[in-house]
Amino acid sequence: MEVKDYGLSRVSGRVLDGPTNPMVTPLLTDLYQFTMAYAYWKAGKHQERAVFDLYFRKNPFGGEYTIFAGLEECIKFLANFKFTEDEISFVCESLAGSCEDGFCDYLRGLDCSEVELYATPEGSVVFPKVPLLRIEGPVAVVQLLETPLLNLVNYASLVATNAARHRFVAGKSKMLLEFGLRRAQGPDGGIGASKYSYIGGFDATSNVAAGKLFGIPLRGTHSHAFVSSYMSLDEIVEKSLRSSDGSSSCEDFVSLVQTWLNKIQWSNSLRNVFGETNQSELAAFTSYALAFPNNFLALVDTYDVMRSGIPNFCAVALALSDLGYKAVGIRLDSGDLAYLSFEARKFFCTIEKEFGVLGFEKMIITASNDLNEETLDALNKQGHEVDAFGIGTYLVTCFTQAALGCVFKLVEINNQPRIKLSEDVSKVSIPCKKRCYRLYGREGYPLVDIMTGENEPSPKVKQEKICRLSRTLERVASINLS
Amino acid sequence: MEVKDYGLSRVSGRVLDGPTNPMVTPLLTDLYQFTMAYAYWKAGKHQERAVFDLYFRKNPFGGEYTIFAGLEECIKFLANFKFTEDEISFVCESLAGSCEDGFCDYLRGLDCSEVELYATPEGSVVFPKVPLLRIEGPVAVVQLLETPLLNLVNYASLVATNAARHRFVAGKSKMLLEFGLRRAQGPDGGIGASKYSYIGGFDATSNVAAGKLFGIPLRGTHSHAFVSSYMSLDEIVEKSLRSSDGSSSCEDFVSLVQTWLNKIQWSNSLRNVFGETNQSELAAFTSYALAFPNNFLALVDTYDVMRSGIPNFCAVALALSDLGYKAVGIRLDSGDLAYLSFEARKFFCTIEKEFGVLGFEKMIITASNDLNEETLDALNKQGHEVDAFGIGTYLVTCFTQAALGCVFKLVEINNQPRIKLSEDVSKVSIPCKKRCYRLYGREGYPLVDIMTGENEPSPKVKQEKICRLSRTLERVASINLS
Numbered sequence: 015m016e017v018k019d020y021g022l023s024r025v026s027g028r029v030l031d032g033p034t035n036p037m038v039t040p041l042l043t044d045l046y047q048f049t050m051a052y053a054y055w056k057a058g059k060h061q062e063r064a065v066f067d068l069y070f071r072k073n074p075f076g077g078e079y080t081i082f083a084g085l086e087e088c089i090k091f092l093a094n095f096k097f098t099e100d101e102i103s104f105v106c107e108s109l110a111g112s113c114e115d116g117f118c119d120y121l122r123g124l125d126c127s128e129v130e131l132y133a134t135p136e137g138s139v140v141f142p143k144v145p146l147l148r149i150e151g152p153v154a155v156v157q158l159l160e161t162p163l164l165n166l167v168n169y170a171s172l173v174a175t176n177a178a179r180h181r182f183v184a185g186k187s188k189m190l191l192e193f194g195l196r197r198a199q200g201p202d203g204g205i206g207a208s209k210y211s212y213i214g215g216f217d218a219t220s221n222v223a224a225g226k227l228f229g230i231p232l233r234g235t236h237s238h239a240f241v242s243s244y245m246s247l248d249e250i251v252e253k254s255l256r257s258s259d260g261s262s263s264c265e266d267f268v269s270l271v272q273t274w275l276n277k278i279q280w281s282n283s284l285r286n287v288f289g290e291t292n293q294s295e296l297a298a299f300t301s302y303a304l305a306f307p308n309n310f311l312a313l314v315d316t317y318d319v320m321r322s323g324i325p326n327f328c329a330v331a332l333a334l335s336d337l338g339y340k341a342v343g344i345r346l347d348s349g350d351l352a353y354l355s356f357e358a359r360k361f362f363c364t365i366e367k368e369f370g371v372l373g374f375e376k377m378i379i380t381a382s383n384d385l386n387e388e389t390l391d392a393l394n395k396q397g398h399e400v401d402a403f404g405i406g407t408y409l410v411t412c413f414t415q416a417a418l419g420c421v422f423k424l425v426e427i428n429n430q431p432r433i434k435l436s437e438d439v440s441k442v443s444i445p446c447k448k449r450c451y452r453l454y455g456r457e458g459y460p461l462v463d464i465m466t467g468e469n470e471p472s473p474k475v476k477q478e479k480i481c482r483l484s485r486t487l488e489r490v491a492s493i494n495l496s
Numbered sequence: 497m498e499v500k501d502y503g504l505s506r507v508s509g510r511v512l513d514g515p516t517n518p519m520v521t522p523l524l525t526d527l528y529q530f531t532m533a534y535a536y537w538k539a540g541k542h543q544e545r546a547v548f549d550l551y552f553r554k555n556p557f558g559g560e561y562t563i564f565a566g567l568e569e570c571i572k573f574l575a576n577f578k579f580t581e582d583e584i585s586f587v588c589e590s591l592a593g594s595c596e597d598g599f600c601d602y603l604r605g606l607d608c609s610e611v612e613l614y615a616t617p618e619g620s621v622v623f624p625k626v627p628l629l630r631i632e633g634p635v636a637v638v639q640l641l642e643t644p645l646l647n648l649v650n651y652a653s654l655v656a657t658n659a660a661r662h663r664f665v666a667g668k669s670k671m672l673l674e675f676g677l678r679r680a681q682g683p684d685g686g687i688g689a690s691k692y693s694y695i696g697g698f699d700a701t702s703n704v705a706a707g708k709l710f711g712i713p714l715r716g717t718h719s720h721a722f723v724s725s726y727m728s729l730d731e732i733v734e735k736s737l738r739s740s741d742g743s744s745s746c747e748d749f750v751s752l753v754q755t756w757l758n759k760i761q762w763s764n765s766l767r768n769v770f771g772e773t774n775q776s777e778l779a780a781f782t783s784y785a786l787a788f789p790n791n792f793l794a795l796v797d798t799y800d801v802m803r804s805g806i807p808n809f810c811a812v813a814l815a816l817s818d819l820g821y822k823a824v825g826i827r828l829d830s831g832d833l834a835y836l837s838f839e840a841r842k843f844f845c846t847i848e849k850e851f852g853v854l855g856f857e858k859m860i861i862t863a864s865n866d867l868n869e870e871t872l873d874a875l876n877k878q879g880h881e882v883d884a885f886g887i888g889t890y891l892v893t894c895f896t897q898a899a900l901g902c903v904f905k906l907v908e909i910n911n912q913p914r915i916k917l918s919e920d921v922s923k924v925s926i927p928c929k930k931r932c933y934r935l936y937g938r939e940g941y942p943l944v945d946i947m948t949g950e951n952e953p954s955p956k957v958k959q960e961k962i963c964r965l966s967r968t969l970e971r972v973a974s975i976n977l978s
Contacts, residue, residue: 033683034519035517035519035682035683035684036518036519037516037517037518037519037683037684037687037705038683039705041704041705041708042677042683042686042687042703042704042705043677043703043704043705044675044677044678044702044703044704044716045702045703045704045707045714045715045716046702046716046717046718046719047716048704048716049716049717049718049784049787049788049791050718050719050721050722052787052788053718053722053783053784053786053787053788054722054725056734056783056786056787057731057732057733057734057783057786057787058733058734059725059731059783062725064725066721101708104704104707104708105704108704108707108714110790110791111790112787112788112789112790112791153725157721157722160678160719160721161677161678162683164678164679165677165678165679165680165682165683165686166683168678168679168680169680169681169682169685170682193526195524195525195526195643195647196526196642196643196646196647196650196902196904197646197647197650197899197900197901198647198650198651198681199651199680199681199682199685199688199893199894199898199899200517200647200651200652200681200682200684200685200687200688201515201517201519201520201524201644201647201648201684202517202519202682202683202684202685203651203681203682203684203685204524204647205519205524205682206681206682220526220527220528221524221525221526221527222523222524222525222526222527222530222586222587222590223519223521223523223524223525225527225586225590226523226583226586232527232590233527234526234527234528234529234530234531235528235531236528236531236532236535237528237532237642238905238906238916239532239548239639239642239904239905239906239916240532240535240536240639242906242909242914242915242916243536243541243544243546243635243906243909243914245912249539249541250539251539251540252538252539252540301535301538301539301541302531302535304535304538304539305531305534305535305538305539305594306531306534306535306591306594307594308592308593308594309531309592309594315918316916316917317917318917348918348920348923407898407899407901411681411898411899412681412898413897413898413899415895416681416889416893416894416895416898417679417681417889417893417895418679419679419889420678422678422721423720423721424720424721424724424725427724427725430727432724432725433724434720434721434724434798435798435799435800436797436830438830441830
């Protein structure tokens with residue numbers, strides 16, 4: 015048994031960069047934070063030392079854990095917290111005739127140098143009611159921070175948790191790609207989703223801006239529009255392709271592809287499996303391969319996966335193979351993904367056997383199309399041959415639960431404990447500064463988290479401890495720390 | 497009967513400002529848009545004239561209409577579409593060894609001067625399958641626009657629709673306040689929510705940044721933390737308050753409040769209704785009123801609404817009234833809002849009668865606490881006395897449906913119609929450029945929308961027309977335009 019004080023380290027050090035999104039300014043807050051700051055200031059109370067906890071009350075998605083994220087942006091925000099003159103004028107006008115000049119001067123001098131931030135490490139597994147952040151400082155400035163900190167933590171932690179849940183269902187060996195930018199809730203809904211999906215366990219994103227900002231690996235090939243933008247192979251003017259090692263050049267790659275398509279069609283094992291394939295699609299695949307011979311991955315469901323997309327893909331992949339290139343694989347974006355992945359894999363195996371192209375059966379099969387935790391789980395139950403999943407809408411918008419309800423509650427002022435009462439017992443806040451411990455068993459697995467008052471003795475091994483179980487607030491347990 | 501060509505006007509004119517969020521750059525797109533652009537360029541196909549439609553397939557929230565929004569940001573994005581050198585380098589590195597220098601030069605010269613945008617007016621009521629935007633231009637550049645345009649329209653239209661639905665349920669006479677910033681999906685999820693809720697029919701927001709950016713009216717007073725930050729009336733040092741007309745000054749406003757609380761408590765009608773009220777709350781209300789005598793609105797549920805919050809509020813409001821100020825009202829943030837609003841109204845009426853303070857019964861009652869369409873509807877059915885609703889999480893995250901599935905489909909290239917087939921009939925795209933008409937009855941109410949091919953004759957009054965009903969794609973109707 016081991017006890018670790020896992021949460022709430024003091025965050026310190028020099029931070030130069032501002033928040034990723036330049037719109038994250040001290041004005042990104044609710045008006046009532048300013049009316050309160052003014053009232054505190056007017057009452058001479060603004061410098062009183064307050065302690066606020068940021069926490070959530072319930073794990074999202076009906077689940078049993080949450081991944082804490084958003085801390086880096088919170089730190090950048092605090093470190094750069096400063097009003098411009100323009101912002102000060104706007105705030106003072108918004109306080110509608112009630113604002114004394116002295117308050118403008120107060121805002122002018124305001125920063126977070128008197129604010130202390132204590133935080134759980136970003137990416138931690140966390141649980142309800144345990145503070146993710148503790149913010150100590152003059153009550154008026156900490157009050158102003160409430161909304162932006164909640165905004166920066168709520169969605170970040172929600173998406174990271176959603177991503178971790180998708181990873182759990184998909185399994186460690188699958189490639190998970192975040193494809194959600196187009197359906198995200200606004201531009202940095204998309205950028206945030208990419209960052210926090212990566213923190214939650216995804217492998218890559220389609221979002222170029224997020225790739226540039228955060229160094230997340232990028233993935234993407236082509237869409238249906240690319241396929242349908244081609245009419246026929248006649249459109250391809252520049253037909254030559256150098257071999258992978260540069261030693262030779264194929265002058266008419268288009269003919270090579272056609273030859274291969276013919277060979278597949280009339281091969282012993284695939285005769286009568288498909289007829290004439292779609293020529294628009296064949297032209298698009300060929301053209302794409304000419305542009306990306308090292309990175310040929312084709313979307314095969316624009317017309318008919320098994321009777322056109324897969325044969326066309328294989329013809330181009332085999333032509334590339336003649337020139338020493340190894341095609342990457344296919345993407346399926348509609349239909350019965352489990353069935354189609356099995357059929358595609360079978361087709362690849364047949365090609366490998368029939369034409370002796372080593373490794374052809376290992377072609378990567380990527381699946382997309384409104385995937386989520388449930389569909390991944392259903393695919394697992396049916397069995398499938400998918401290697402990589404592209405997940406968009408349900409991941410980035412957290413469709414099954416679009417918000418995490420983090421709150422920001424005053425727990426002390428002037429060293430006095432404060433509480434918010436409520437008829438709804440789950441809404442009653444827990445007063446005072448806290449410490450959080452995570453207890454680990456002999457095998458190194460975490461067993462339970464314990465929250466104590468700041469000045470209570472820390473839990474010790476071989477000690478019996480009476481605890482209230484946070485889940486219910488009703489039950490009291492005796493934990494034997496042996 | 498009147499026929500209006502309601503949709504898809506050409507957008508033109510000079511636009512100087514860039515998108516509201518500086519993160520909306522040409523890099524805010526999926527990697528595959530760049531791989532496709534490269535493949536088009538490599539095939540010499542990049543300048544081919546393409547036509548794309550942006551539309552959605554199904555109204556959100558199980559509803560019968562959608563409000564189109566996001567157009568202004570799309571226009572600003574297109575008007576300022578230009579790559580920086582830094583962005584070009586990043587894109588070319590991301591194309592992994594496949595990128596010829598000529599493509600970098602191509603990107604360097606790229607803008608949207610050859611792109612034409614046709615759009616439905618922002619704020620329109622729109623329906624599935626009808627193009628909201630039609631974008632015409634060189635295929636490679638229009639392809640790059642797909643993701644950002646979808647991102648800018650999808651969430652904007654979703655929130656505007658959600659707001660319009662809330663307005664419909666709440667009724668025209670109620671004040672609707674958007675309070676969602678803290679729970680929104682990222683910083684500009686919050687800012688976008690404020691803008692598009694306003695377009696959808698909300699009256700104001702709590703979001704100061706949105707107020708500054710878009711001129712949306714701001715609302716907000718104080719939170720529970722403000723209440724619990726006070727211990728007792730002794731904390732209030734500066735106790736004087738000038739009368740509203742400036743003619744006199746009350747040297748001890750705190751005593752005036754206490755006197756009023758005493759009068760209420762021992763009045764004929766309210767004797768025994770409540771006992772000792774919470775002094776922390778009374779101090780907070782008094783202090784807030786001293787800061788905002790013209791704008792006193794108190795959150796009354798920190799301890800006990802009827803036994804503390806309402807009496808304390810009334811004492812302060814009556815003290816303000818003595819000095820010529822008119823208190824604004826209360827906010828309820830928990831409990832049975834219908835019941836509490838009735839009880840609060842009764843209390844105000846009693847005060848008006850007992851102490852002859854004209855208009856006291858008209859005090860504004862604001863309600864918040866996880867409100868949504870269903871809870872508003874339930875409140876209406878129960879009956880209530882609420883004047884204003886503060887709506888957050890469910891509005892801004894569109895909790896019941898977190899994404900609108902707008903798509904962007906190629907419908908023509910080089911004047912040839914293009915289609916995307918699918919086994920799922922709802923996913924088949926409708927080829928060719930379209931015109932949209934809205935038919936109005938004699939009373940001026942809209943009856944039906946009709947979509948035709950670009951070159952088909954427009955529907956005329958007193959003409960019979962055979963149409964396919966878009967909802968099902970199965971039924972054909974004859975509409976008699978009389």
